[in-house]
Amino acid sequence: MVSADDVARYLENHPDFFDDHPQLLEHLNVPHGAQGAVSLVERQLKVMRERQAANRERLAELVRVARSNEALAERTHKLALRLLHAKSADEARMQIAVSMREDFAVDNVRLVLAPEIMTDLATLLSSGKPRCGHFSLGQRMTLFGESGSGLGSIAIVPIGPGASQGALLLGGEDADRFNPAMSTDFLSRIGEMIGASLSRFGIEPRV
Numbered sequence: 001m002v003s004a005d006d007v008a009r010y011l012e013n014h015p016d017f018f019d020d021h022p023q024l025l026e027h028l029n030v031p032h033g034a035q036g037a038v039s040l041v042e043r044q045l046k047v048m049r050e051r052q053a054a055n056r057e058r059l060a061e062l063v064r065v066a067r068s069n070e071a072l073a074e075r076t077h078k079l080a081l082r083l084l085h086a087k088s089a090d091e092a093r094m095q096i097a098v099s100m101r102e103d104f105a106v107d108n109v110r111l112v113l114a115p116e117i118m119t120d121l122a123t124l125l126s127s128g129k130p131r132c133g134h135f136s137l138g139q140r141m142t143l144f145g146e147s148g149s150g151l152g153s154i155a156i157v158p159i160g161p162g163a164s165q166g167a168l169l170l171g172g173e174d175a176d177r178f179n180p181a182m183s184t185d186f187l188s189r190i191g192e193m194i195g196a197s198l199s200r201f202g203i204e205p206r207v
Helices: 004-013 022-027 037-085 089-102 119-124 137-150 185-200
Strands: 108-113 131-133 153-159 166-172
Touching (some): 037 089, 037 185, 089 108, 089 185, 119 137, 137 153, 137 166
Antiparallel strands (some): 108 166, 131 153, 153 166
């Protein structure tokens, strides 16, 4: 059985022990009047401050993400209202463009419906899911024409199963606007909403 003297000798021979195992300092109870306790208490306080700082950073990140999600939900809600109030396919297309510009701050917007969809676009959407990223100059020009040369990132959102109703193209000058690592769940929701709206006006998914 390990005795208190064994522990004391071990710590004496390994002065860096608590540097390697700082988590143990949180569980030590050292009287302030004990000889040599001041530096240990200071070390305990340092460890606790570091943990508190890390916790504050995590909390701040959670708050930031929550606020971002709340703002995104509000913008998506505005788009849904615009689509519900549209009286025709042309008005729905106009409201989609207005919402992307005013609510989502995306200036480069193009809605390509099924009869217009090009082979290159169909290939990019073969997975049936939104695509975000940095496309080649040729691809950007194909999707957006001359304005494609100034785009740093693009999001391609299929409308209808397998883009059977078309696709929503969003272009950003910032390379990180539609980062390939970003979540595309909200883009899928937008695609579903637009597809449902277009179905009201006879633009149904192609079989």
